Amino acid sequence: MILEFEKDYLELYQKVDQLKRIYKLGNREKEEELRKLQRELRKKAKELYKKLDPWDRVLLARHSQRPHTLDYINMIFKDFIELHGDRCFGDDKSIVAGFAYFEGMPVAVIGHEKGKSTKEKMERNFGMPHPEGYRKAIRVAKLAEKYLMPVITFVDTPGAYPGIGAEERGQSEAIAESLYTFGYLKVPSIAVIIGEGGSGGALALAVANRVLMFENAIYSVISPEGCAAILWKDQSKVKEASSALKLTAQDLLKLGVIDYIVPEPLGASHIDPVRSARVLKYFLRKCIRELVSKSAEEILRERIEKFGSMGAFLEQ
Numbered sequence: 001m002i003l004e005f006e007k008d009y010l011e012l013y014q015k016v017d018q019l020k021r022i023y024k025l026g027n028r029e030k031e032e033e034l035r036k037l038q039r040e041l042r043k044k045a046k047e048l049y050k051k052l053d054p055w056d057r058v059l060l061a062r063h064s065q066r067p068h069t070l071d072y073i074n075m076i077f078k079d080f081i082e083l084h085g086d087r088c089f090g091d092d093k094s095i096v097a098g099f100a101y102f103e104g105m106p107v108a109v110i111g112h113e114k115g116k117s118t119k120e121k122m123e124r125n126f127g128m129p130h131p132e133g134y135r136k137a138i139r140v141a142k143l144a145e146k147y148l149m150p151v152i153t154f155v156d157t158p159g160a161y162p163g164i165g166a167e168e169r170g171q172s173e174a175i176a177e178s179l180y181t182f183g184y185l186k187v188p189s190i191a192v193i194i195g196e197g198g199s200g201g202a203l204a205l206a207v208a209n210r211v212l213m214f215e216n217a218i219y220s221v222i223s224p225e226g227c228a229a230i231l232w233k234d235q236s237k238v239k240e241a242s243s244a245l246k247l248t249a250q251d252l253l254k255l256g257v258i259d260y261i262v263p264e265p266l267g268a269s270h271i272d273p274v275r276s277a278r279v280l281k282y283f284l285r286k287c288i289r290e291l292v293s294k295s296a297e298e299i300l301r302e303r304i305e306k307f308g309s310m311g312a313f314l315e316q
Helices: 002-026 028-050 054-061 069-076 117-121 131-146 164-168 172-181 197-205 224-231 235-245 249-255 271-291 296-308
Strands: 078-083 096-102 103-114 152-159 189-197 210-213 218-220 260-262
Touching: 028 078, 028 224, 054 218, 054 224, 054 235, 069 103, 069 152, 069 189, 069 271, 078 131, 096 131, 117 218, 131 172, 152 164, 152 197, 164 172, 172 197, 189 197, 189 271, 210 249, 210 271, 224 235, 249 260, 249 296
Parallel strands: 103 152, 152 189, 189 210, 189 218, 210 260
Antiparallel strands: 078 096, 096 103
């Protein structure tokens, strides 16, 4: 999948990649040409990705090759052990949850998973959780609290699944319980919005002491398509809706909804997932160091104050 505005950039990226391979094979004559193209590539990346409008960032957040939760788990954590089932109805593959080591520290890792291939996307319901997915997340979060482990969540969903079966099994209740559980955890918590953050389905895993967001991720109460349908009754208005929703990382940092923007290498995570994981690892390390020295009372109080202050304003 190649987005229209990325075509020229990706052609140059492929040229640089080919020259790198030739250079590594011992052809030193290509060194000067390689350096020149690398400088041109960096310049083009800065120019291209800094002038993107909100709708362009929506397309990047939904990119089929963008790294997902399992990609980051494999690149950042060690010895991940996944837990299955909610001990009530079944296992929801759209949410991955379990325990791993982060630089020697045991942590709980929970996140939405969209899947890669068409078959896997269907198995994982395109990252749209059923209530049993949220109950699984709650179960793992409570275990982490019991054993004093930090909780790290990855958010990447269009929203919770709105089907009849999900509603019959208590979708709203499961989301509400998830909000309450993550809101009152007595251990450090970090949420990372890696792609799409849609509505309550995303917020259910995003109540945390520190909320990180990738540079080209989105986070909103509704999709641009849904907003356009409600406000204009016209799907061609998605660009206007994207701007109105203030769904980009840059907007949300100004509004105080998130704490840090995680830069994406050369503009976009799908171009270099390994480097993207490396940058995220730095931010996770920074946040954990900030939080582990605090008492349970401080962690809880700061989280409540953080979310309690959102939406408040002073009249002039």
